[in-house]
Amino acid sequence: MTELTADLYDEHGEDLQSVATQFQSLGGRARFSGPIRTVSCFEDNALVKSILSTPGDGAVLVVDGAGSLRSALMGDMIAESAVANGWAGVIINGAIRDRVAIGALDLGVKALGSNPRKSAKRGFGTADAVVEIDGVSFTPGRTVYCDEDGILVER
Known part of the structure; x- marks a missing residue:
């Protein structure tokens, strides 16, 4: 990513949605x-683990965990798998764990916070459907831009 989100918004604001939720930048790649x-x-x-273990080809996985901070949806081993498989980043509307280890990885990570508690592993959820976070639609295939200022999504 070469342009900052503020510059992108100034140039193309009508074509972009801005996420107001204040996600923390927790990965080793801020942009x-x-x-x-x-x-x-x-x-x-x-499902997060399963998808991040497949080739990412520079994609960003957006995980709508309904804002729950009761358990982590990604830890260091899943994040390492994402790096190994070529994912650019992960945005989690929820918590992660292993913040220090994830912060050392070449992976963009935005999340609401952290919790050392593991999540369930039943496989419940859906993949590759439009998700809405804070009134912003994340449509598979469209582009998301993240940096220190926030998150922008193509309309």
Whole structure:
């Protein structure tokens, strides 16, 4: 990503949605962008793990965990798998764990916070459907842009 989100918004604001929720930047890469892939799940990260273990080709996985901070939807081993498989980043509307280890990885990570508690592994959830976070639609295939200022999504 070469342009900052503020500059992108100044140039193309009518074509972009801005996420107002104040996600924390927790990965080793503060600036990242790519085509959107999605997961919707609640306190169950089996689908997140499964998808991030496949080739990412520079995509960003957007995980709608309904804002739950009761358990982590990604830890260091899943994040390492994402790096190994070529994912640009992960945005989690929920919590992660292993913040220090994830912060050392070449992976963009935005999340609401952290919790050391593991999530369930039942495989509940849906993949590659439009998810809405804070009134912003994340449509698979469209582009998401992330940096220190926030998150922008193509309309």
